[in-house]
Amino acid sequence: FGQSLLHTLFPPELRFASLKLLHRVFSYFSAYCYYDITESDGVNTNELYNAVQLYLSSSASVSGSRLSLTRALNSSSITYSLSSNDRLVDSFNGATVEWEHVVTQRHSPTFSWRPLPEEKRVFTLRLRKNNKHLVLNSYLDFVMDRANDLRRSNQDRLLYTNSRGGSLDSRGHPWESVPFKHPSTFDTLAMDPLKKSEIMADLLDFANGEAFYQKTGRAWKRGYLLYGPPGTGKSSIIAAMANFLGYDIYDLELTEVNTNSELRKLLMKTSSKSIIVIEDIDCSINLTNRNNKLGGRKNAAASPPPGDDGANTITLSGLLNFTDGLWSCCGSERIFVFTTNHIGKLDPALLRSGRMDMHIHMSYCSFPALKILLKNYLDLEESDVEGEEFAAVIDEAEMTPADISEVLIKNRRDKSRAVVELMDGLKIRAEKSRLKKLGMGNVEDEEQEKRALESPQQLQQSCIGDVVDDDKMLRT
Numbered sequence: 001f002g003q004s005l006l007h008t009l010f011p012p013e014l015r016f017a018s019l020k021l022l023h024r025v026f027s028y029f030s031a032y033c034y035y036d037i038t039e040s041d042g043v044n045t046n047e048l049y050n051a052v053q054l055y056l057s058s059s060a061s062v063s064g065s066r067l068s069l070t071r072a073l074n075s076s077s078i079t080y081s082l083s084s085n086d087r088l089v090d091s092f093n094g095a096t097v098e099w100e101h102v103v104t105q106r107h108s109p110t111f112s113w114r115p116l117p118e119e120k121r122v123f124t125l126r127l128r129k130n131n132k133h134l135v136l137n138s139y140l141d142f143v144m145d146r147a148n149d150l151r152r153s154n155q156d157r158l159l160y161t162n163s164r165g166g167s168l169d170s171r172g173h174p175w176e177s178v179p180f181k182h183p184s185t186f187d188t189l190a191m192d193p194l195k196k197s198e199i200m201a202d203l204l205d206f207a208n209g210e211a212f213y214q215k216t217g218r219a220w221k222r223g224y225l226l227y228g229p230p231g232t233g234k235s236s237i238i239a240a241m242a243n244f245l246g247y248d249i250y251d252l253e254l255t256e257v258n259t260n261s262e263l264r265k266l267l268m269k270t271s272s273k274s275i276i277v278i279e280d281i282d283c284s285i286n287l288t289n290r291n292n293k294l295g296g297r298k299n300a301a302a303s304p305p306p307g308d309d310g311a312n313t314i315t316l317s318g319l320l321n322f323t324d325g326l327w328s329c330c331g332s333e334r335i336f337v338f339t340t341n342h343i344g345k346l347d348p349a350l351l352r353s354g355r356m357d358m359h360i361h362m363s364y365c366s367f368p369a370l371k372i373l374l375k376n377y378l379d380l381e382e383s384d385v386e387g388e389e390f391a392a393v394i395d396e397a398e399m400t401p402a403d404i405s406e407v408l409i410k411n412r413r414d415k416s417r418a419v420v421e422l423m424d425g426l427k428i429r430a431e432k433s434r435l436k437k438l439g440m441g442n443v444e445d446e447e448q449e450k451r452a453l454e455s456p457q458q459l460q461q462s463c464i465g466d467v468v469d470d471d472k473m474l475r476t
């Protein structure tokens, strides 16, 4: 009826303007006002959208009439959310508000080959005009706080990966996510307790330090560099950090990123309260020269053509801007973690003070760390084993926690055998290191082979975790 009236009364040129006018008149006399909260502002993800989604998912289960239920792969819980164009009524301080979830799809003409249409998701908040001050003041703050609490209490964290390269999904996201269920915590982590509590205190200071960062004019972010031999727990400590703070993890695969601008886009699409990890940074990209315009392994072969300024590659300065420059400040409460097995291979620019706030050396298993492993794996206290004997050889043995946990897992049904085998393994390794230090590396080989002829089992023990010796094992 309205449409035919419009067609009769107004000439085509005036129809659009008259519609706008009618809309304004309607809004002026309407008792309600509306707020749109879009999923993304075109560049950044909108934190408020995510918070509203989480907040509504907790209250939707009780009061919603039509809900969409999702259960992510491997997730332990079902998530309720509003279906497209459905509404939910909420109340706050005696005022009633209404949420509507609007999902619109459009096929992009330029990318008509894309299998999925582009989606635009918006939460629309409707409330009475006389309650408007509630929204601007406390209701949205309440929603944000509640969402933060839910996020912290929710055990299902997300692990994001950019393994799809630079391509985007239907919602324009470059990251794919899976539920993150790594069981590592600071309790299970075998490392020096003093070092452990120092790291935990640092993490807590960071997470509760919004006011401090504001006061000192620093971006609310922190960088950790984890270095040490393979198997010393670098990945485990990252999982423990995420579980401790309740943060999501973004596992950034540098070899999938082609340009500095792609790197910036990835950063912009990360949410706050997250840990951005680049593992084995020395292997992902050549970082020896700040001006070195070199991509990752896959780009290393393809040197830029003559005349190309190298814009299609990642540079060290691009990476430093990612963690440290102006771009690193979009969003807040982010932790950057780089890991490396060879700290000596890193450019000093990456190591200079202030860039990575804390350098954490993940070392071979020490006696305090061994006690934690014995307790966790075998439920043994220091008094249950020959503590002094272990303490005497453990440092010299230079065995990683991964090597030791292998021995303990293998014999976990027979505790005394596990202890004996571990002690034998440690003694052999300590002896090897002693000989090595005396410059008798060759003697070690001969001795080992002689021993192997006598007892192949002993050789096996002496090679626990010694990757380079695999070849020797085979030969024997």
Ligand SMILES: Nc1ncnc2c1ncn2[C@@H]1O[C@H](COP(=O)(O)OP(=O)(O)OP(=O)(O)O)[C@@H](O)[C@H]1O
Pocket: 188, 189, 190, 191, 229, 230, 231, 232, 233, 234, 235, 236, 237, 341, 362, 400, 401, 402, 403, 405
């Ligand atoms: N400090 C540790 N505390 C407890 N377990 C550990 C520790 N270090 C290693 N482990 C055990 O060894 C396994 C491998 O460890 P992890 O992957 O964390 O080592 P990494 O230093 O990251 O190795 P890489 O450099 O090869 O990635 C883990 O699954 C864990 O069970």
